Amino acid sequence: MSDMRFTKDHEWIKIEGKIGTVGITQFAQGQLGDIVFVEVPAAGKQVKAGGEAAVVESVKAASEVYSPVSGTVKEGNAGLPDAPETVNSDPEGAGWFFKIELADPKELDQLMDKAAYEKFVAEQNH
Amino acid sequence: MSIPTTASGNRGLQLEQKLIFEQDTAGMTAVDLPTVPKVTSRLGDMENKQAVGLPGLSEPDVVRHYTRLSQKNYSIDSGFYPLGSCTMKHNPRLNEKMARLPGFADIHPFQPLSTVQGALELIDTCAHWLKTLTGMSAVAMSPAAGAHGELCGLMCIKSAHEANGQGHRKIVLVPESAHGTNPATAALCGYAVEAIPANAEGRVDVAALKQHLRPEIAAVMITNPNTCGLFERDCIAIAEAVHAAGAYFYMDGANYNAIVARLRIADLGVDAMHINLHKTFSTPHGGGGPGAGPTVLSEKLAPFAPVPMVIKAGKGFDAEEIAGHGAAKQSYGRMKGYHGQFGVFVRAVSYMMAMGVDGLRQASGDAVLNANYLLARLSEEMTPAFEGPCMHEAVFDDRFLRGTNVTTLDIAKALIDEGVHPPTMYFPLVVHGALLMEPTETESKATLDQFIVSMLHLARKAKSGTADAEFKAAPLLAPRRRLDETKAARKPILRWLPDPADNGQSNGQSSGQSNGQNKGAQQAAE
Numbered sequence: 001m002s003d004m005r006f007t008k009d010h011e012w013i014k015i016e017g018k019i020g021t022v023g024i025t026q027f028a029q030g031q032l033g034d035i036v037f038v039e040v041p042a043a044g045k046q047v048k049a050g051g052e053a054a055v056v057e058s059v060k061a062a063s064e065v066y067s068p069v070s071g072t073v074k075e076g077n078a079g080l081p082d083a084p085e086t087v088n089s090d091p092e093g094a095g096w097f098f099k100i101e102l103a104d105p106k107e108l109d110q111l112m113d114k115a116a117y118e119k120f121v122a123e124q125n126h
Numbered sequence: 127m128s129i130p131t132t133a134s135g136n137r138g139l140q141l142e143q144k145l146i147f148e149q150d151t152a153g154m155t156a157v158d159l160p161t162v163p164k165v166t167s168r169l170g171d172m173e174n175k176q177a178v179g180l181p182g183l184s185e186p187d188v189v190r191h192y193t194r195l196s197q198k199n200y201s202i203d204s205g206f207y208p209l210g211s212c213t214m215k216h217n218p219r220l221n222e223k224m225a226r227l228p229g230f231a232d233i234h235p236f237q238p239l240s241t242v243q244g245a246l247e248l249i250d251t252c253a254h255w256l257k258t259l260t261g262m263s264a265v266a267m268s269p270a271a272g273a274h275g276e277l278c279g280l281m282c283i284k285s286a287h288e289a290n291g292q293g294h295r296k297i298v299l300v301p302e303s304a305h306g307t308n309p310a311t312a313a314l315c316g317y318a319v320e321a322i323p324a325n326a327e328g329r330v331d332v333a334a335l336k337q338h339l340r341p342e343i344a345a346v347m348i349t350n351p352n353t354c355g356l357f358e359r360d361c362i363a364i365a366e367a368v369h370a371a372g373a374y375f376y377m378d379g380a381n382y383n384a385i386v387a388r389l390r391i392a393d394l395g396v397d398a399m400h401i402n403l404h405k406t407f408s409t410p411h412g413g414g415g416p417g418a419g420p421t422v423l424s425e426k427l428a429p430f431a432p433v434p435m436v437i438k439a440g441k442g443f444d445a446e447e448i449a450g451h452g453a454a455k456q457s458y459g460r461m462k463g464y465h466g467q468f469g470v471f472v473r474a475v476s477y478m479m480a481m482g483v484d485g486l487r488q489a490s491g492d493a494v495l496n497a498n499y500l501l502a503r504l505s506e507e508m509t510p511a512f513e514g515p516c517m518h519e520a521v522f523d524d525r526f527l528r529g530t531n532v533t534t535l536d537i538a539k540a541l542i543d544e545g546v547h548p549p550t551m552y553f554p555l556v557v558h559g560a561l562l563m564e565p566t567e568t569e570s571k572a573t574l575d576q577f578i579v580s581m582l583h584l585a586r587k588a589k590s591g592t593a594d595a596e597f598k599a600a601p602l603l604a605p606r607r608r609l610d611e612t613k614a615a616r617k618p619i620l621r622w623l624p625d626p627a628d629n630g631q632s633n634g635q636s637s638g639q640s641n642g643q644n645k646g647a648q649q650a651a652e
Contacts (some may be wrong), residue, residue: 034611034612034615035618036612036615037615057612059612060552060613061552061555084616085612085616
């Protein structure tokens, strides 16, 4: 899974060519608890790295999902709003939020790899 | 633990109650209505073609239905209600007596002003108290509740910026721990919102705030005491920096009850603050009555206050109703019909006059004392989120549950079995697994001690690891067991619909199902 990168806000991005798939991490879904509402961005939306891109709401709280990179949204996960529980059951797979065309692949260098993210989470949990 | 089941579904004197539509008996009615005379309908296509579907019940059945529902309501009149951030405190009965005086209760907003001089004087008296207590120049009385007051304050700020050629300021700064209404209000006014982090003490990080200040900033919104129940000690420094940057300082007054008659808001450099009369000034709150959010304003913002405003005229009072005219020359306009929640003003003035300034000062002191008593006693088994004394709210995090299978939610549900309304949980968001308790000044030491016994008992039971199943199933003794909150949020059933299998004919029988759902409604939701 070396092609996966992570943010400090607990989003992941998986790269295939110029397209990245974005979601929230296993740790994030566990912290949020049962997810009851999801809003994904429409295709064509321009987002900046660290900018608000989607919304996730659980029984505990509502949060923004920030885009790990800048670019143009190619597709939002259309199935997610009707089945928000997918984010709980498969956050790093079928529970993806949106696909984005990267404006600058160099931005990926700012993100953590899996080992660094796991260390980051362990420290947070302290 | 096994609880006996009953044939009726009732649990002792806790009576099961079906929905009123499920109690329908065709043709039953509480009153004899005359036969409808034959008339030619002039409604044309607009005529109703379907039955309205009102249930048929007798008067005693209707009376019992609503009485039983009212008995399921848990209120400040029935027990301890430590709901942090909401200030559920006693509503003195004297307030109610005053509000029912015919000269206040039986008047109409369209009466000639000469016949309601007493009511105008009461609004002016309420305004006088609020201005004197806060030291502010003016107060807008019409906002209907806290968030409406925030909107009033931000609209004054926006108007002031526009009047001063500063309309390019488009950003409002809000701390991470803020009430959700703060960023929502800013967004409604067309502002972008930037979050200011908290420091390790749970207070606004002043250095971070100063870094964010720049010519695009329109205002800073800060709650004091903040949602972590802590006094923002750096308000004066914050106000100076905000003003030096050409922005305004909005204070969220939701927690004003902790500091009323202790300090003057004007001395902190505040430009606008709403006051929840339904918190600080003891008027009913939460289903019991409308709120009211009068908003005090600094000299710089006063000219932009909304209409209507009560003004002194000769020996009596007049009202300025039109923006752009007279005293309301620069007013941004009207945000509510009439003068605001007049009945609430009567209750608030009754409270102010009964308490006096010395009484208000004692109330804020006792609110803080009671919260610190909880904080100190509960620290025996629980983990306070922050070091040191608190203001009127005590916040705990869930470190004391670490290593157990019990969560904050389970503790809250188990408190229902103890006969206590659970505190606010999982808020503020900056505290992990938060329990936010606000005992208020109106609770006796005996009540607090009883709550402490329950809380410590639950904390010890959770740590013992012997009662996990009981915690996960709680509440065990309430009219309903643990509800599926996730399903309720994902697939809410918001209205009753007749069961299609019933052919629209209700037989008045219930299957006694205890989940309160019916098949027809469920199909409609899916």
